[in-house]
Amino acid sequence: MLWRSCWKSRHKNGSGPAAACWIRHGLAALLWVCVTHLVCGGAAVGETKNVVQKDAEFDVTYNDTVTSENQTIYAFNHTVSRNKTEGVRVSVDVLSQGLESPILFVVRQKQAVLSFQVPLILRGLYQRKYPYDHVGRTLCQPPSRAASETQYFFVDVSTLSSQGTNYQLRVSRVESFTLLTDKKFSFTASPSQPQYFKYDFRDGVDTVIVKVNSDMTFPCSVMSVQDIQCPVYDLDNNVAFIGMYQTMTKKGAITVQRKDFPSNSFYVVVVVKTEDEACGGPLRFYPLRPDELFDAGNRSKLIDVVVTPAIDSKVYVMGMLFCLGIFFSIYLLTFLGACLEKKRMNKTREDYLIPADMSPAETGKTPVSPDEYGSFADNGSTLSSEAITDSATSIDNNYGYMERSLDSVGRSRQESLSSVEEDDYDTLDDINSDKNIVRTKKFLYVSDLSRKDKRVLSKKYQIYFWNIATIAVFYALPVIQLVITYQTVVNVTGNQDICYYNFLCAHPLGALSAFNNILSNVGYVMLGLLFLLIVLKRDIVHNRALVRNDLNALECGIPKHFGLFYAMGTALMMEGLLSACYHVCPNYTNFQFDTSFMYMIAGLCMLKLYQKRHPDINASAYTAYACLAGVIFFSVLGVVFGRGNTVFWIVFSVIHILATLLLSTQLYYMGRWRLDSGIMRRMLHVIYTDFIRQCSTPMYIDRMVLLVMGNIVNWSLAAYGLIERPNDFASYLLAIAICNLLLYFAFYIIMKLRSGERIQCLALVCILFTAVVWGFALFFFFQGLSTWQKTPAESREHNRDCILLSFFDDHDIWHFLSSIAMFGSFLVLLTMDDDVDHVQRDKIFVF
Numbered sequence: 001m002l003w004r005s006c007w008k009s010r011h012k013n014g015s016g017p018a019a020a021c022w023i024r025h026g027l028a029a030l031l032w033v034c035v036t037h038l039v040c041g042g043a044a045v046g047e048t049k050n051v052v053q054k055d056a057e058f059d060v061t062y063n064d065t066v067t068s069e070n071q072t073i074y075a076f077n078h079t080v081s082r083n084k085t086e087g088v089r090v091s092v093d094v095l096s097q098g099l100e101s102p103i104l105f106v107v108r109q110k111q112a113v114l115s116f117q118v119p120l121i122l123r124g125l126y127q128r129k130y131p132y133d134h135v136g137r138t139l140c141q142p143p144s145r146a147a148s149e150t151q152y153f154f155v156d157v158s159t160l161s162s163q164g165t166n167y168q169l170r171v172s173r174v175e176s177f178t179l180l181t182d183k184k185f186s187f188t189a190s191p192s193q194p195q196y197f198k199y200d201f202r203d204g205v206d207t208v209i210v211k212v213n214s215d216m217t218f219p220c221s222v223m224s225v226q227d228i229q230c231p232v233y234d235l236d237n238n239v240a241f242i243g244m245y246q247t248m249t250k251k252g253a254i255t256v257q258r259k260d261f262p263s264n265s266f267y268v269v270v271v272v273k274t275e276d277e278a279c280g281g282p283l284r285f286y287p288l289r290p291d292e293l294f295d296a297g298n299r300s301k302l303i304d305v306v307v308t309p310a311i312d313s314k315v316y317v318m319g320m321l322f323c324l325g326i327f328f329s330i331y332l333l334t335f336l337g338a339c340l341e342k343k344r345m346n347k348t349r350e351d352y353l354i355p356a357d358m359s360p361a362e363t364g365k366t367p368v369s370p371d372e373y374g375s376f377a378d379n380g381s382t383l384s385s386e387a388i389t390d391s392a393t394s395i396d397n398n399y400g401y402m403e404r405s406l407d408s409v410g411r412s413r414q415e416s417l418s419s420v421e422e423d424d425y426d427t428l429d430d431i432n433s434d435k436n437i438v439r440t441k442k443f444l445y446v447s448d449l450s451r452k453d454k455r456v457l458s459k460k461y462q463i464y465f466w467n468i469a470t471i472a473v474f475y476a477l478p479v480i481q482l483v484i485t486y487q488t489v490v491n492v493t494g495n496q497d498i499c500y501y502n503f504l505c506a507h508p509l510g511a512l513s514a515f516n517n518i519l520s521n522v523g524y525v526m527l528g529l530l531f532l533l534i535v536l537k538r539d540i541v542h543n544r545a546l547v548r549n550d551l552n553a554l555e556c557g558i559p560k561h562f563g564l565f566y567a568m569g570t571a572l573m574m575e576g577l578l579s580a581c582y583h584v585c586p587n588y589t590n591f592q593f594d595t596s597f598m599y600m601i602a603g604l605c606m607l608k609l610y611q612k613r614h615p616d617i618n619a620s621a622y623t624a625y626a627c628l629a630g631v632i633f634f635s636v637l638g639v640v641f642g643r644g645n646t647v648f649w650i651v652f653s654v655i656h657i658l659a660t661l662l663l664s665t666q667l668y669y670m671g672r673w674r675l676d677s678g679i680m681r682r683m684l685h686v687i688y689t690d691f692i693r694q695c696s697t698p699m700y701i702d703r704m705v706l707l708v709m710g711n712i713v714n715w716s717l718a719a720y721g722l723i724e725r726p727n728d729f730a731s732y733l734l735a736i737a738i739c740n741l742l743l744y745f746a747f748y749i750i751m752k753l754r755s756g757e758r759i760q761c762l763a764l765v766c767i768l769f770t771a772v773v774w775g776f777a778l779f780f781f782f783q784g785l786s787t788w789q790k791t792p793a794e795s796r797e798h799n800r801d802c803i804l805l806s807f808f809d810d811h812d813i814w815h816f817l818s819s820i821a822m823f824g825s826f827l828v829l830l831t832m833d834d835d836v837d838h839v840q841r842d843k844i845f846v847f
Helices: 002-013 015-046 313-352 370-377 382-387 391-395 413-417 432-439 454-493 515-519 522-547 551-555 563-582 591-613 621-641 646-668 679-692 701-724 729-754 761-781 792-796 810-831
Strands: 050-055 061-066 070-081 087-094 103-108 113-118 120-123 129-132 134-138 148-159 165-174 185-189 195-200 207-213 221-227 244-248 251-257 265-272 301-309
Touching: 061 070, 061 148, 070 165, 087 103, 087 113, 103 165, 113 120, 113 134, 148 165, 185 195, 185 265, 195 301, 207 221, 207 265, 221 251, 244 251, 244 792, 251 792, 265 301, 313 515, 313 522, 313 810, 454 563, 454 591, 454 621, 515 810, 522 551, 522 563, 522 810, 563 591, 563 810, 591 621, 591 729, 591 810, 621 646, 621 729, 646 701, 701 729, 761 810
Parallel strands: 050 070
Antiparallel strands: 061 165, 070 148, 087 134, 087 165, 103 113, 103 148, 120 129, 185 301, 195 265, 207 251, 207 301, 221 244, 221 265
16 A cells, blocks of 8 residues: 555656655665564574563572573662662672673663673783672662652673573662761771762761771772762772772871762762772782783771861961961061160160260260261161170170271272172182182181172172072972962862872862961961061161271171071072972972972071181082082982982982082182192192101191081981982982081081180070970971872871861971971071171181
8 A cells, every 4th residue: 555655646746755755665664674673583582581570679688590591680669768868789699600701780770770790800900800709889879859759770680601600689778878977987898899878968067077997908998089970980990080089098088078069968989999009018919911810819898987077267267367376476576576675775875875064084984986876876686786886895895806996997988889790709819829828827717718809799699699589480480380280180180199188187278178288388488588677687787887987897797798698588488488389289299399498498508607707718609509409400310210229329329428528628628729630649649748658637627527527427328328228318318408507507606615705695595496496396397197208098097187276287387386497597597696796807716
């Protein structure tokens, strides 16, 4: 009939409608043939395939056999309510051994499908295969919109094996599927039996910390926080697909914010890995044999999980106020100290002023000249003590200062109006003929090493500040860009193994994961700025004294050059900024951000100590920063290549020892030696004449003692590095710098006292206070809340809770105390030689 109607239509209406009719009926015939073929084919297969569907119940174990000729479907139903989430878990055991093909289990739910095979094959490192005959999986429970409804799900069991395979199937309800706040829950997990649970944010709580603990270090496991959606990624090979995750051994913690989960709830997923290499454990099997199955053994792990509320906004505000309050109080104490000192000096000035109606004989006091009074009045505090020129103080000075008229100085400050060119640096045109004689005298005085033009030296040392300011800009900008990228990667991927936080005390703010570790670095910046203000005050007072042709400023005390002090204050501020950048995402690749300016601070402090009594021969800014750049270069090489690399440690130790010897020679001979082809001949000549031909004592005994001690310390550190080869090369390098700085500082103090000088009260208080603060700071530093020398999971074993205001941890306190200690150390360098401000430079020893 269909074909005939098309034929009639063809003759009646022409070719167009008829063609469409032929096509339409042709497709219908083709579809009918295909359906018939499929039905017949299905019938043919169905004749050998037996499908059995069974109504099944919860908490009943089903023992059955499956082959390629039969398939079993288990039908389950349960009631789901909107306000209650009930977990359902499917557990399967395969009882047969040596299977041709695995058994496939497919769980069909209303809005999700879960499938897995048994034995379950999980892959490890280098594609090793681990089979698991016992598998347990929790079914994803999509939220129900109805108040209560009955949902059905089916478990299909099939295989391609022609032999009968015995298995056990059990479906049960999960007790305590929903986690409660502040209530610990314990469970057991394994690679083939992962576990996950649900947590609902309670009212008034916007942030929680999910803590997972275990008494077992291994097997290695992964904890993950995922949104409420299906499927749930709960296997070793897919747990990192979504959400936040981290590896763990004994401890793990993830801070979760409500804003990241629109459903106001999330899943806590715990997966045990097939191997322990990610957690720092050994690889059990080696070498790899392709397609071989390895027995992983018992990898079950008992785990505790607890969800606790995190801090609220009030604690954030209290933490910020506390942090700022500490350092503003130091500003206030500094200001009050300056005011008290100014008041004391004003009172001293009044005691020596002569009333207009009394003669000097009636007062019994020496008259004060107008020049002396003007110099005295300009002094406001000990922070500007360079300008003090009180004649009575000068007369009573312990170092026998004798007054000389300004005319005898022969200085004209009109020279300061002329420009100073860089070509003038390090020139001694007036004493070129006796430079070697002056600098190689057995007993040197500051006047011998401060003969260059003060304008030249001031400009030379100001370059330290401008160079470090330029370095800071070019260094900080890419660092900030990089750490922002790090934080973005962490937030996007959810991989919390990238950054080594103290996860038990990491308080997020905005996109930052550990705001408290960043905030605690503000002290370096604030105290660095305060130190710059103090140095600026001293600089202004000193320049005023120079303009007045003040005798003290011109011919007495340690020559005042403030460029290195400005550089030190800038370095302290940059240390705070770069330490904050490092703590955005702390790890071994960016640890140099935290240490680079520590090297600079140590180097600048040593240069400043040396410059105090060697102003003419101190290193230029270009040389100093080039050497510090070399230190940072080796720091990078050590971090990247130094771990366990014997060749690197040999090369570094040799360079360390050679640098120590060259620096020792430079310091001993005050730069009056040459490194050329005749150096070996001259060394042998000195050894022969001074030690073999006759046993003579060193000409500069004090310098020799310092250099011998320095060489012993540095050779010992080089030997330690070569033998132990510590993993944390950056800290090892910093330890070398700090040891040398402390050694030189101790030598300076000892020689100062040995030379008959004294330490004034302010400097002594700074020294004692700084030593005490450094002691407490180092105590908190060595608590070691995390370490990138180990794997992220091993590092988390050192994590601890907050100890201050529920906001700051031990490392934050280290930041507080170390910034105060560095500030105090700078004040020590600034004030330790104030006692010789009224002593002629030809009476101040060089050491």
